Amino acid sequence: MTALLTLGPAKADLTNVVRIVLQKGRHYDPTDLFLRKGDTITLVNGDDSAVHHAFIEADRFAFDAGDQEPGKQATLTLKEPGDFIIQCGIHPKMKLTIHVQ
Numbered sequence: 001m002t003a004l005l006t007l008g009p010a011k012a013d014l015t016n017v018v019r020i021v022l023q024k025g026r027h028y029d030p031t032d033l034f035l036r037k038g039d040t041i042t043l044v045n046g047d048d049s050a051v052h053h054a055f056i057e058a059d060r061f062a063f064d065a066g067d068q069e070p071g072k073q074a075t076l077t078l079k080e081p082g083d084f085i086i087q088c089g090i091h092p093k094m095k096l097t098i099h100v101q
Contacts, residue, residue: 020044021086021096023052023068028086028096035100037081044073053089058082 016038022029024046033041043054045068054074056063060082065074067090076086078100088094 016040018042022046023054023088023094026050026088026091026094028088028094031096033096033098035078035098037078037100039100040075040077041086041098042073042075043068043086045070051090052094054086055089056084056086058084 017035018040019033019035019042021033021041021043023043035041043052043065045052047070049070051070052065052068054063054065054068056076058080060080063076063086065076068074078098081100084098084100086096086098
């Protein structure tokens with residue numbers, strides 16, 4: 001007895017990812033992210049008293065979370081491929097590099 005198995009094309013259902021980024025102690029954690037177009041970053045201010053102000057200035061798009069009080073969060077959905085730097089307008093040494101495919 002011979003069985004015949006027919007398989008269609010393999011199909012991966014890749015859903016968009018939400019990444020949490022912590023802003024604490026004048027640092028982003030993590031400091032480097034590799035993401036896909038359509039993924040989302042949630043920036044969470046984990047400090048007890050410090051305010052943060054995340055932003056991106058790029059040729060293709062801009063993002064500005066405004067002032068984030070402790071415990072607050074801001075969300076960014078990545079719609080453009082490329083390498084971008086999220087900076088803090090209050091703490092200039094805070095930088096997060098994102099690589100979007």
